Amino acid sequence: MAKRTWMKGLIGLAGVGALVAGGLYLYGSSSGNTPPATVDFAALDTQATQQLYQRGEQVFRAGDCAACHSSPQSGNELAGAVSIVTPMGTLHGTNISPSKQHGIGNWTADDLYRAVAAGVAPGRKVLYPAMPYVSYHQITRADVDALWFWLMKQPAVEVANKPNAMNFPFNIRPAVAMWNVVNRPDPKEAEPGTDEIARGKYLVNVLGHCAECHSPRTGITFAIDRSRDLGGNVIEGAYAPPLTPEAMSQRGWTKEHLVQFFRTGLSPQGSMTFRMFPVLEHSTSRMPEEDVRAMTAYLTQNQQMPGPKVEPAPAQAQLNVNGERLYLGLCAGCHGVQGDGQPHSAVPMRTNTTAMFSTPINLIRVIREGVPEHDLPNGGRVQTMPG
Template sequence: MIRLLRILGLLVLIAVVAVGVLFWIGRDRGATPPASVDLANLGADQRQQMLERGRWVARAADCAACHTDPDGGSDLAGGLPMVTPMGTLYGTNITPSTEHGIGDYSADDLYRAVAQGVAPNGRNLYPAMPYPSYHRITRADSDALWLWLMQQRPVDKPNRPDDLMFPFNIRPGIAVWNALFRPEAEPFDPQGLENPQGEYLVDVLGHCGECHTPRNVAYALTDDHLAGEVIEGAYAPDLRPDALARRGWSGEDLVAFLHRGLSPQGVMTFRMFPVLSHSTSHLSEDDLSAIADYLADGTQLPGPQQRPPGGATAVDGHTLYLGLCAGCHGDNGQGQPHSSVPLDTNTTAMYRDPLNLIRIIAEGIPERDLAQGERMQAMPAFGGMLSDQQMAELVNYLRERWGGRPGDVTTGAVTSVLEGNESH
């Protein structure tokens, strides 16, 4: 018995030491590269150029999509909820308010927060701040972003406390996570890259992988880059070249989707709509083409491929479609230009996970302005008029008819999605 207790004590001691070592490693911020320029002595032209670059970085990095004030008033004052399996985080105030924002940040402070996930007081930031992607931001772009942020209107709005379950609400524990999963800050080097602009926009500033890459049990990104993931109650689809080709994308349609929010493959919904509003609709055609080329990675994307009639066995689903959907989307799913999306080339029914399709039918899509003059009419929410069985029948019809998927969505699967969404 005494020997067993000694062994257990030794194991506990080893565990404590291991956690302590990981904690120490995770607190190490590493080297901070020097400022790209003398920010205190900028000439007028250089300052203007940096401000323009900083505005571009803020848009390409999609800062406002997480830091916007959901009550209006500022794109940077914070308060937007981000739901995770561990609880809810709230975007922080990144206006130059000295009381509640980042008005006291130096350019070095901003770089360390963005690239290393560490605030000026040594406090670890939760990786909802996507420093696992931003770790490759260049120091020049971080400095330009700092200069631009410090020119914005300060908003004295207090930050909302995060609502995380135990033990994830113990912030120092992030140091252990950092030791295991945080990549070392290493400014982006374009040398030798075939499409450096596309890679920088997708993998660094755009941090697309933060939503579109699967995560492990510790909620860290896996090596299955852009292979698709369920996040905040929606499926962020697979963006790898073969998946894009299979779903009928073309480079031109990817550019249109990011620029206007609408293409033959669908319309921006869920968390991608703020990305359109705050980020991609403001990027140049060269930027968007670089993104599309990087995602294609040399694969010839075929473009929309309409499916021939037939193939759908969900008879009751077909009847529901004719009664509820065909008036806008057409008997054959052809849709109406600038009004209702076509379904014969739409990708939502093609996803392996029916989550988005179920939610869109149940919740509808509000009427909204997209970008570049595009506008979408409202799609009604049918969740209140369809039983879960009817919803499953309609979903199966759409997946069989236009998605090339089996009609295997069960009533229980629909119930699970709808109940899970209510819990959010």
């Protein structure tokens, strides 16, 4: 038995060694082709500088960079330290301010393109795919150039990066290059197009990288299962629901309610919670309305949507008497006996999609953990819901 265990350990070490060796071999060739810059940064006049700066901030918002790279302590959107919990360990968003010691102040626009589109940072450092380069691989070079220009104009934040806590063997970073060979598409600029749905597709699939949370993962490599794109997934203990037009229709969404949800965080279908709240705070609420409408046009494919669903009340014999008693005693004071809610105060429950999901984990978490009082973008506010 001891000999067999020793042999298994030896085989395991050999496997890890092979991964490391293969990863080191691929280190230098994993960044793909880098298209030339689209702008001469040294020759910009005042008007061009302003336009490029504004576009860079739009890319920053649409790319949802701050949701992972903001500081939970200071709120600075570039300081890093957001924890990203994965089955392989915990990662932390990095400092992406122009700090030369802790951030990306020494990076060129080419460096940023390779990191964003290929997952390779300067020094041939392979990034973990929590950086959504699998989705960003189609980002346009023009968008990266604008983003780099905007980032370099922000104040440097002198805050050191928080070390990752990945489990063995996933803490062997060169081996990520092997993962990239199997799962990362080569960088290839998309054509965003000019019509609304094409623009929405680019915003949802590339910049917004919605599939990273809302698509199932494969069981072997934990890569996005592209055969079930936007088909829903459980991530960090929460359910990211399907975003296909059929699923959205079944849950009673309309295009106008989606626009309202992205802009304000509230709609008849519920409110933004968990990881979606930072997306609202830093991204969708600050995007141009035409971009938000393009996203909803793509997600719904401009189909006619039925609107909020109200399930018929079950027969008295089918009611869970204990559940009804708890709801009336604990919830009805704010959400109403019939679950109609209160405007600008308590979301309705009769049309709330969280109560319609095939899994109750989000509803259970909200009930157990509660919702803290907080402001919403564009003038809204959520009152405290006790856990």
